[in-house]
Structures are given as structure tokens and as C-alpha cells.
Amino acid sequence: MSSTATDSADVICADDLRVVYPAGKRGGTGTRAVDGVTFRVRRGEIFGFLGPNGAGKTTTISVLTTLLAPSSGRATVAGLDTTVSAPEVRRRIGLVFQSSTADSELTGRENLTLEAGLYGFSPAEIAPRIEEVLRRVELSAVADRLVSTYSGGMRRRLELAAGLIHDPKIVFLDEPTLGLDPQGRAGFWRYIRDLRDTEGITVFLTTHYLEEADQLCDRIAIIDHGQIIATGSPGELKDRMGGDTLSVRTAPGAGDLEPVVRAIPGITAVLREDGGYRLKCARGDALVSKVVLAAQSAGISIEQLAVHKPSLDEVFLELTGHAYREEGTGADEPAEGPVPPAAASPTATAPSKHGGA
Amino acid sequence: MYREIVSLMRREYLKWIRAPTWVISGLLSPVLYLVLFGQAFDLAKLLPPNVPGSTIVRVLLGAPNYFSYFAIGMVAFAAATAAMFSGTGVIFDKQLGIQQRIISTPTSRGAIFSAYLLFRGVLTLIPAFLVIGLALLLAYVPGLAGLTVPSGVTGLGLAEVLLAILTLSLAFTALFLAFGFSAGKIESYFGVVTILQLPILLTSNAMYPSGTMPPWLQHVVAVNPISLAVNVMRANLFGASGYPYSPGIYLAGLVGWAAVLIALASFLAYRSFQSGVVRSDPGEWGPAP
Numbered sequence: 063m064s065s066t067a068t069d070s071a072d073v074i075c076a077d078d079l080r081v082v083y084p085a086g087k088r089g090g091t092g093t094r095a096v097d098g099v100t101f102r103v104r105r106g107e108i109f110g111f112l113g114p115n116g117a118g119k120t121t122t123i124s125v126l127t128t129l130l131a132p133s134s135g136r137a138t139v140a141g142l143d144t145t146v147s148a149p150e151v152r153r154r155i156g157l158v159f160q161s162s163t164a165d166s167e168l169t170g171r172e173n174l175t176l177e178a179g180l181y182g183f184s185p186a187e188i189a190p191r192i193e194e195v196l197r198r199v200e201l202s203a204v205a206d207r208l209v210s211t212y213s214g215g216m217r218r219r220l221e222l223a224a225g226l227i228h229d230p231k232i233v234f235l236d237e238p239t240l241g242l243d244p245q246g247r248a249g250f251w252r253y254i255r256d257l258r259d260t261e262g263i264t265v266f267l268t269t270h271y272l273e274e275a276d277q278l279c280d281r282i283a284i285i286d287h288g289q290i291i292a293t294g295s296p297g298e299l300k301d302r303m304g305g306d307t308l309s310v311r312t313a314p315g316a317g318d319l320e321p322v323v324r325a326i327p328g329i330t331a332v333l334r335e336d337g338g339y340r341l342k343c344a345r346g347d348a349l350v351s352k353v354v355l356a357a358q359s360a361g362i363s364i365e366q367l368a369v370h371k372p373s374l375d376e377v378f379l380e381l382t383g384h385a386y387r388e389e390g391t392g393a394d395e396p397a398e399g400p401v402p403p404a405a406a407s408p409t410a411t412a413p414s415k416h417g418g419a
Numbered sequence: 420m421y422r423e424i425v426s427l428m429r430r431e432y433l434k435w436i437r438a439p440t441w442v443i444s445g446l447l448s449p450v451l452y453l454v455l456f457g458q459a460f461d462l463a464k465l466l467p468p469n470v471p472g473s474t475i476v477r478v479l480l481g482a483p484n485y486f487s488y489f490a491i492g493m494v495a496f497a498a499a500t501a502a503m504f505s506g507t508g509v510i511f512d513k514q515l516g517i518q519q520r521i522i523s524t525p526t527s528r529g530a531i532f533s534a535y536l537l538f539r540g541v542l543t544l545i546p547a548f549l550v551i552g553l554a555l556l557l558a559y560v561p562g563l564a565g566l567t568v569p570s571g572v573t574g575l576g577l578a579e580v581l582l583a584i585l586t587l588s589l590a591f592t593a594l595f596l597a598f599g600f601s602a603g604k605i606e607s608y609f610g611v612v613t614i615l616q617l618p619i620l621l622t623s624n625a626m627y628p629s630g631t632m633p634p635w636l637q638h639v640v641a642v643n644p645i646s647l648a649v650n651v652m653r654a655n656l657f658g659a660s661g662y663p664y665s666p667g668i669y670l671a672g673l674v675g676w677a678a679v680l681i682a683l684a685s686f687l688a689y690r691s692f693q694s695g696v697v698r699s700d701p702g703e704w705g706p707a708p
Contacts, residue, residue: 129523152525163520167434179426180524224520 069102069245071110072125073232074103079135081121095121096132097288103266103281105114108258112374116367119268120160121238126266127157153181156225160237160268162217163224166210170201171218173209174227181228188227195223199253215246222253235267238276251278272374282374284381291381296374303372303380304330306346308353309367311338322360323375326352338366346370423526427534431508435542444504446546449497449518452555453490458564461485462475462627463526478627481657491652495587495645497563497618498547503612505539506599510608513691524694532688535596536589536681543588560590568656576655579666583651583673590644590677600691625649647673 077390081096096118103109122129126137128148137144140154144224165175171192178188192315196202199219204212209220218238225233238254239247255278257263269275275282276296284299292299312319319339328349331342343349344370359363462485463475474483480486513519521531551566558565595612602608620626622636623645629637640646650669654662662669 073434127523149525149527152523157523159516159519159523161516163436163516165430165517166515167437168430170432172433175522176426176430177520179429180423180521180526184421184422 071104072102073105073140074109075267076101076122076126076277077136079125079132080124081118081125081130082133094288096125099285099290099292100289101283101293103264105116106258106262108254108265108267108278110236110275110282110303111266111269111285112270112272112275112279112281112282113285114270117270117285119270119285120236121288122285123234123266127155127234128152128232133353139202148243153228154230154232156228156230156233158221158233158238158241162221164209164217164220166212168263169208170196170212170223171196171205174223177224177227182201183228190295190316191227191229195226198226198256198300199223200249215242215249216245218242218250219253226257230263231261232264232266236264237268237270239269245273272378276374283396284378287380290376299374299377300372301344303345304342305383306342306368306372308349309335309338309345309366309368309370310341310342310353310357310364312357313363313365316362317360319357319360319362322356322362323353326356328352420527420530423530424534424537425519427526427531428538431534431538440489444499446497446549448500449493449546449550450553452493452496453550453557456484457489457493459563460489462488462584465661473577475685477661478628478630479657480653480661481659482653483567483569483657486554486557486600487566487568487657488624488628488653490550491656492645492649492695493554494547494550494584495623496620496625497550497589497647498543498584498588498648500616501546502539502543502588502595503616505535505543505592505595506597506608506612507605508539509535509596509599510602510605510687511519513603518692528686528689528692531692535688536684539596540585540589540592544584546589547584570656572656573683575704576666577653579595579670580652586670586673586677587644587648590673590680593677594686597680597687600684600687619643623649627685642672644673644676647676653669654693655657683692 076099079096079099080094083095083253083351084094099122111122113119121130124143125132126139131145135319139151142151142154165176168176174195175185175188175194178192179185183191192205193202196205199222201216201223202218203217209217209312212220216407219239222235222238225235235254239250242250250253251274254265254267258265267279279296281293281295282299283290292302294302310319310323320334323329323339323341326349327344328343329341330344333340333342341349341353350367350369354364354367462479464485466475466478476482479485479488482491506529509518513520522528545690554566555568556565557563558567598608598611602611622639623643624640625645629640647669650662650664651666651673654666654669659666
């Protein structure tokens with residue numbers, strides 16, 4: 063099926079994906095929700111697709127999960143083209159939507175039985191599997207309650223259970239922890255790590271929480287305005303920031319620390335700030351003792367010393383030139399549905415983040 | 420394929436038995452028509468007392484009394500009324516994301532549509548058969564008019580009657596499913612349904628013979644699916660001599676209606692499935708169009 067020379071370890075491949083939404087009824091040009099996205103996801107990794115609301119995350123996940131045909135470009139999942147072999151792809155992937163999709167007038171178990179039936183399993187043959195996924199997401203005790211009585215966290219876990227019912231080896235999660243409290247989020251991270259660690263499942267997740275991507279993902283792609291602006295492990299991305307910062311505060315009246323620390327190999331830059339210094343270096347932890355010893359031997363007493371690891375916030379700011387937009391600012395999405403490739407007018411492709419409602 | 424359809428119908432069944440108000444409300448108006456309107460209003464009594472009974476039978480196209488004539492009309496009306504709720508489930512499924520979940524599975528679009536049509540079609544049949552049962556029962560209640568069927572109905576005739584009810588139910592179910600698949604909100608759906616309900620009934624011969632109507636209305640009545648179904652049933656139960664065409668012709672017309680409406684509904688369903696796919700949280704995408 064897959065004609066491109068993709069490494070077999072790459073289970074999800076996106077090649078120059080573009081999705082153009084048509085111009086709104088009130089005029090305006092079309093919106094490029096996804097504008098030339100290319101990346102690879104390796105087998106058994108947790109891959110995070112990180113970006114602010116409206117960056118194109120849900121559109122990308124919709125293409126990868128066969129729910130939306132790209133305007134151009136190509137995506138393969140498990141070596142299968144997502145437009146040509148959509149049903150085969152669907153059978154191999156689990157999908158967890160960001161909004162609740164369970165029928166709240168049914169019980170949790172009934173929802174899972176329905177989901178299994180939609181994959182062609184009979185209720186009898188799927189019963190043990192349902193028990194297993196219920197146990198995995200810790201819903202066994204409430205399985206026979208109507209979903210309308212579930213808490214938000216329980217609903218999210220039921221969504222995950224439904225996505226796992228047919229034992230997929232690739233799982234897509236669209237904003238899995240959106241709206242969960244910190245405890246619920248930590249629990250969800252545990253389930254996701256557990257999938258990778260115990261079953262070798264490849265996890266593709268979108269998130270707009272930097273912390274989530276940092277904590278959970280083996281590799282991250284950062285997307286903004288429909289384009290990928292960086293890919294790598296959280297550590298690699300942070301290394302691009304020029305490494306760590308040591309902030310040092312000396313005692314009042316102490317001598318000048320700058321010539322002392324400049325002599326230490328590994329310190330790449332020294333910045334003075336009010337009452338102290340900021341020392342740039344690749345690995346701050348390793349230089350702490352050297353800085354302290356050098357200061358001591360120069361007779362400078364240090365009051366405070368801290369190592370700052372760069373955060374993904376800083377990475378994001380560095381890459382995009384704008385601060386990370388938080389939840390609720392992504393109202394610049396198109397109000398119209400997607401167009402199939404044939405219907406997408408080539409003249410209506412001017413990038414416009416303001417063309418929507 | 421069948422397993423997916425059964426799973427989807429089972430979901431609808433579980434929801435239905437937990438909220439039977441839908442059925443009761445769909446059933447109520449035809450039953451009220453039978454026990455109130457049908458008892459009070461008798462076309463035959465409007466004729467002068469010296470008109471012989473045979474003339475009345477001729478006016479009613481073979482029916483032994485007005486109630487029997489009317490009851491058959493109410494069978495079709497009950498099906499049409501019950502079908503009017505068919506599209507509501509579709510709208511809720513779209514709004515609550517359930518449709519999104521269903522279409523993301525390998526289940527074919529055809530199976531998803533078939534499950535909607537079959538389950539809602541069966542729900543539409545139930546009131547139709549209940550009306551027949553009630554109308555027949557009323558004949559045994561002293562002081563009330565009931566449905567009396569002259570002897571001599573053939574097995575084939577009975578089969579055509581059942582087929583007419585079945586086809587009419589599917590046709591109207593498909594019509595209202597079509598509205599459900601194209602409506603974004605429940606309000607706009609019921610707006611359309613409310614507008615349609617009376618015209619569908621009043622442009623048919625469900626309640627009175629079309630002979631007294633102005634010619635333009637007679638043309639509309641002749642092609643109304645309710646009239647076609649009612650003609651099949653009355654001609655087979657009361658005698659076909661008063662009708663210009665044989666029951667088979669009316670049945671063929673009805674099947675044609677059903678085929679067109681099912682095709683329309685499946686087209687709109689497919690379109691809805693295609694456009695519903697990227698609907699995510701309303702914050703990111705706005706409400707579904």
C-alpha cells in the first residue's frame with residue numbers, strides 16, 4: 063500500500079498535508095487549517111502534537127484518523143493510506159475525541175458493547191475484553207450506571223476505554239485531558255504511559271498543555287498557524303534554548319563575580335542583572351559546584367544559586383515570537399465544514415486566521 | 420454488516436424502552452381521532468334519511484360504514500404521525516457527538532443509515548397496528564362504532580394491506596429522517612414537521628372521499644402517499660370496484676414514493692456523515708452547520 067520509502071518503524075507518516083476550509087458564507091477567503099505538515103511517528107512512542115487552540119491539531123488528527131480527506135498531501139497509518147484504505151485504517155486505530163461521544167442514556171458497559179459491535183464483535187465474544195478495558199481505566203465499579211450520572215473525569219475514561227475496545231496498536235487522543243482536574247490529569251497520564259509500557263502501543267496525542275507534552279511525550283511536534291515549527295524530544299527542544307541558566311546572587315558588597323565565572327569552562331555567557339548574575343551553560347547541574355568553589359576561592363560569598371531549566375513556554379516563545387496562547391483564545395476557527403479536495407477552490411487559499419466567525 | 424446494524428438498533432431500543440413518552444405521544448392523536456372524532460363524525464348521517472344504505476356504501480367506496488372507512492385512514496395517519504419523531508434521534512446524535520463516534524468506526528455508512536431506518540420504521544409500524552387492533556375492538560363495544568371488514572378478503576389482499584402499511588411507514592420514516600439529517604437544531608426540525616403535519620393529512624382521502632373535493636385538490640390527493648396506502652387497504656378490505664385502478668397500481672405508486680424518499684434520506688445521511696466528521700468542541704469549531 064505504502065509506496066514511499068518509509069521506515070517500517072514509522073507507523074504514522076504525514077507528508078505535506080494541507081487542509082483548506084472554504085470561505086465563510088459572509089465572504090472572506092478560505093482558511094488553511096493545516097498548511098504543509100510533515101512528520102513521522104515511530105512505533106511504541108508517545109508523540110505529542112502541541113499547539114495553541116486553533117493551530118490545526120484537531121484538523122491534523124482528523125486527517126490521520128480518516129475522518130477528513132486532506133486537500134493535498136498524503137498520510138499513512140500502519141502503512142495504509144488514510145484516504146484510499148480508510149476502513150482498514152479505522153480497524154487498526156483507537157480514537158479518543160476531545161468531546162464526549164458516549165451515549166449518556168446508556169450505561170458505560172452498554173456503550174462499550176455498542177462500540178465493540180461497531181467493530182464487528184458479538185456481545186458474547188467481547189465480554190472479557192470489556193471487563194479488561196473497564197479495569198484498565200478504573201470504571202468497573204460504575205460500569206452499569208447510566209453515563210449521564212458520570213463525572214467529567216469518568217466520561218473521559220470511558221472515552222479512552224471505547225478507543226481501546228478493539229485492541230488497537232495505535233491510539234489517537236485529541237486533547238485527552240482537556241478540562242480534567244490535576245488529579246484526573248495525572249491519572250490519565252498514567253493510563254497513557256501504561257499503554258506504551260505494557261503493550262507497546264503507539265500513542266499520538268494533541269495537547270495545548272505544555273506541561274503535558276513535557277511530562278508525557280517521547281517526542282513533540284509544535285504546530286502553530288497550521289505549520290510545524292519544531293520537532294524533537296522535550297529535552298532536545300529545550301536544548302535549543304542554549305541550555306540552562308544559573309542565577310547567582312552574591313552578598314551585598316561582595317566583589318565582581320563576572321571575571322571569576324567567565325574563566326570556568328562551560329559558561330557560555332554572563333549577564334548582569336539587578337543584584338546578581340545570569341550564567342548561561344549547557345548543563346547547569348554539573349557547573350554548580352565549580353561556580354561555588356571559584357567564588358569561594360575569589361573571596362566572594364554567594365547568597366543564592368539556582369539552576370533554571372528552560373521550559374517549553376520559552377521554547378515556544380523563541381520559535382514563534384509570540385507567547386503561548388492559553389485556552390479560550392482560539393476563536394479564530396472557520397465556522398464552515400471542510401471541503402473535499404475537488405471542491406477546494408484554488409483561489410480561496412489565502413492564509414487567513416481571521417476569515418472565520 | 421448485520422452485527423453492526425443490530426448493535427446500533429439495540430442502542431436505540433435501550434434508549435426507547437427507557438423513555439416511552441415518545442411512543443405514547445405519537446400514539447395519542449390517532450387514538451383520540453378514533454375514539455372522539457371517529458365516533459362523533461359520521462358522513463352517512465349527513466345524508467337525507469331517505470337515501471338507501473347502498474348509496475352510502477357507494478359514497479364510501481364499499482366501506483360498510485363511515486367509521487370503517489375512517490379507521491383505515493387513521494391507520495395511515497398513525498404511521499405518518501409516529502414517523503414524525505424519526506428524525507429527532509438523528510439530531511441528538513449529531514449534537515451530542517454520538518454520530519461522530521459511530522462514523523469513526525469501520526461500520527459502513529450504509530449500515531448506520533439502515534439501522535436508523537429500520538429501527539424508526541418499526542417504531543412507526545407499532546401505532547399503525549395498534550390503531551387497527553383498537554378499531555376492530557371498538558366494534559365489540561356497545562354504543563360505539565368499530566371497524567367491520569366484510570368477509571371475502573383474500574390472503575393476497577391481506578398481504579397487500581400489510582405491505583402497504585410497511586411501505587408507507589418506511590416512506591414517512593425516510594422523509595422525516597431526511598429532515599433530521601439536514602436540520603441542525605431540533606427547533607428547526609419541529610418547525611418543518613409542524614408545517615407539514617396537517618397538509619399531509621388534509622391532502623389525502625384518509626378522512627373523507629375525495630369525490631367532493633375541487634379538481635385541483637383531487638389531483639394532489641391522488642398522489643399523496645397516504646391516499647395511495649389507504650386505497651390499497653380499502654380496496655382490498657372493502658372491495659375494489661369503486662376505484663379507477665387496481666390495488667397493485669396504488670401499491671406500486673407507494674413503493675415508488677418509498678424508494679424516492681429512502682434515496683433522498685440516504686443521500687442526506689451520507690452528506691451529514693461527511694460534514695460531521697471534524698466537529699469537535701464548539702469552542703474550537705463553532706456549532707455544526
